[in-house]
Amino acid sequence: MIIEKVYLPKELSWLSFNQRVLQEAADESNPLIERIRFLGIYSSNLDEFYKVQFANLKKYVLIEQEQAQSTSNAKHLLRQVTQKVIQLELQFDQLYNELLLEMARNQIFLINERQLTSYQETWIKNYYKQNLRQYITPILLDSHTELIQFLKDDHAYLAVEIICKDKISYALLELPTDNAPRFVLLPSEVSTKNKSIIFLDNILRYCLADIFKVFFDAVELNAYSININRDAEYELNTELDSLLELMSQGLKQRLTAQPVRFTYQKDMPKALFELLINKLRLTEQDAMPGGRYPNFKDLANFPDLGVKNLLNKRLPSLAYNRFKKFRNAFATIKDRDVLLYYPYYSFGHVLEIMRQASFDPAVTHIRMNIYRVAKDSRFIHAAINAANNGKKVTVVVELQARFDEEANIKWAKRLIRSGIKVIYSQPKLKIHAKLFLIDRKEDDRIVRYAHIGSGNFNEKTARIYTDFSLLTADPAITDEVIKVFNFIENPFKPVSFNHLLVSPQNTRQRFYEFIEREINNAKLGKPSGIYLKLNAITDKEMIDQLYRASCAGVKIRMIVRGTCVLVPQIPNLSENIYVTSIVDQYLEHARVYIFENDGKKDTYISSADWMPRNLDNRIEVGVKIFDPILKTTIHDIFNLQCNDNVKARIIDKDNMNNYVQRGNKKKVRAQHAIYDYLKQMESSV
Numbered sequence: 001m002i003i004e005k006v007y008l009p010k011e012l013s014w015l016s017f018n019q020r021v022l023q024e025a026a027d028e029s030n031p032l033i034e035r036i037r038f039l040g041i042y043s044s045n046l047d048e049f050y051k052v053q054f055a056n057l058k059k060y061v062l063i064e065q066e067q068a069q070s071t072s073n074a075k076h077l078l079r080q081v082t083q084k085v086i087q088l089e090l091q092f093d094q095l096y097n098e099l100l101l102e103m104a105r106n107q108i109f110l111i112n113e114r115q116l117t118s119y120q121e122t123w124i125k126n127y128y129k130q131n132l133r134q135y136i137t138p139i140l141l142d143s144h145t146e147l148i149q150f151l152k153d154d155h156a157y158l159a160v161e162i163i164c165k166d167k168i169s170y171a172l173l174e175l176p177t178d179n180a181p182r183f184v185l186l187p188s189e190v191s192t193k194n195k196s197i198i199f200l201d202n203i204l205r206y207c208l209a210d211i212f213k214v215f216f217d218a219v220e221l222n223a224y225s226i227n228i229n230r231d232a233e234y235e236l237n238t239e240l241d242s243l244l245e246l247m248s249q250g251l252k253q254r255l256t257a258q259p260v261r262f263t264y265q266k267d268m269p270k271a272l273f274e275l276l277i278n279k280l281r282l283t284e285q286d287a288m289p290g291g292r293y294p295n296f297k298d299l300a301n302f303p304d305l306g307v308k309n310l311l312n313k314r315l316p317s318l319a320y321n322r323f324k325k326f327r328n329a330f331a332t333i334k335d336r337d338v339l340l341y342y343p344y345y346s347f348g349h350v351l352e353i354m355r356q357a358s359f360d361p362a363v364t365h366i367r368m369n370i371y372r373v374a375k376d377s378r379f380i381h382a383a384i385n386a387a388n389n390g391k392k393v394t395v396v397v398e399l400q401a402r403f404d405e406e407a408n409i410k411w412a413k414r415l416i417r418s419g420i421k422v423i424y425s426q427p428k429l430k431i432h433a434k435l436f437l438i439d440r441k442e443d444d445r446i447v448r449y450a451h452i453g454s455g456n457f458n459e460k461t462a463r464i465y466t467d468f469s470l471l472t473a474d475p476a477i478t479d480e481v482i483k484v485f486n487f488i489e490n491p492f493k494p495v496s497f498n499h500l501l502v503s504p505q506n507t508r509q510r511f512y513e514f515i516e517r518e519i520n521n522a523k524l525g526k527p528s529g530i531y532l533k534l535n536a537i538t539d540k541e542m543i544d545q546l547y548r549a550s551c552a553g554v555k556i557r558m559i560v561r562g563t564c565v566l567v568p569q570i571p572n573l574s575e576n577i578y579v580t581s582i583v584d585q586y587l588e589h590a591r592v593y594i595f596e597n598d599g600k601k602d603t604y605i606s607s608a609d610w611m612p613r614n615l616d617n618r619i620e621v622g623v624k625i626f627d628p629i630l631k632t633t634i635h636d637i638f639n640l641q642c643n644d645n646v647k648a649r650i651i652d653k654d655n656m657n658n659y660v661q662r663g664n665k666k667k668v669r670a671q672h673a674i675y676d677y678l679k680q681m682e683s684s685v
Contacts, residue, residue: 006567016655017562020583033310040300050261055231113206119189128207135176147279153230156295163220182298224265227294263290317346321685329353338471339630347462354382368436369396372456379457384418394421433621448478452623454590465589468605501622508615514595515545519552529596530556536563537610550576561588567653579651644670
């Protein structure tokens, strides 16, 4: 029997993931403010979806139209995507209104400009003058206004109707969210437990007369929210001299890229609406009506208000106690490999290693690569301090890290000013690996200490993303890490790796070999199995290999946070594949690959998902875990995640996002169980 291979459209699978985020906002077992913040995460995710995946889908539609294809698959998918987004947005609106009521029950009131007391009105006028006015510069809309040139992607605006006795004028106000909080806690004139919060938008609505009276004798002023998302892709002109120039040009392209989504307040006057879409060169079909508040992504930073019972119980970061037993971090790592798992363990351990390396007289050379770093990165400051201390420092800066390009350009320039050697990736070959390598002179020889991980060197995200970091002085690994840095400098020079999985060099081929081995073992009746934890799986060639393995009887267990194009549980195709997804307090970001290997279990951590870009078009690094204790730790963590019956959802062909049923089993919430497991492990060190 020939079974047709089945794949889910990646756009619909991604929207299904974002629906899981909405489920967390709907989950009444989550604290109230955390539920509100999940609405913000959902909204931020959707913005990125439009800027990347939706924009690409629209390009495919145009290509099909130009080629006059008889069947338009992209157009059909675009309709499905639009219908799914409309469905999700209706769920969002319903949840938002429900949470407003729940906030009121908890004496928290999100009020608008019409609900202010006289005391609050006076306070707001002063707040505007002291904190906002300096950032407010209206843009008047006339026949010469090039709206598409200056309207910023992802920023919130108010389109203002200025009604005078003899004419109607229009203007735009940009919400100064880079300089002021989106949510402002209002004072109360009487002693009360009630907390009143107002959107920044509504402060500007209340102050419209103060803004425009200097030049307009308006009899009426009305404001309506708008927001655009632009295509986030850009074309690189490789004839330019440097990657810095390339990326600067690419960013300018993004700033003026065609909008792919325009949201507007649905009660906006038709004349104003038509003016805006004409200037943005859009049609009514490109516009999405909405409410009074654009950019709900700011809900992700909703203030905690000092009410602990409305927030998740904080799980204090654990200390890796083996570090306390040795004189310095290098002695700890040399004694035995170290495995950190954030945010359960403190990211401060890695920062401390870099701090020590920056002034350790024995350290001669530090190499690192950065992809996304914190705004005021202690990690990069350590590199600068090391250079100031006379050490050789090499930093690979990924200028093509989407949405972090501008920040990384600034870091690159600062590093260069500090005398640090800065290396950039080749155009269209991103470096997504998470590496550093420290050379240390010990007994007249160089000993190298390496970091290989699944997450960025970022203090902020390390508090909310789950990621693994391996720290090792094993020459079998460190000798290959130095080869990776050499490969980054010269990606066209032949190189081979035995213990590392390095994309685009050997990762895909090694996976094929591992899967083939599991297939052969299953046919011989030997122990076989494949266990994967990924953010996404969209590579159809890899999926086909997993389908082959399933048909051969290999049991495959997967945990996929986001997009999953693979369709599990299809008879005679994927019936041996079971997939769940966990969305919870922390963002599941670690990548783990485990292959049964006749009971010996080859175990890897990596920076790479199973997507074409990660396997073929980026420099990614995965590492085999040799230490038996560390292997057991990873297996135990994976098993706890497989047994989650609180926050795990089943991935199926219908994208239903049904929760795993607990039945009579013990309640297992993996993220809390992992914390308890690691805490217990540290108490015995």
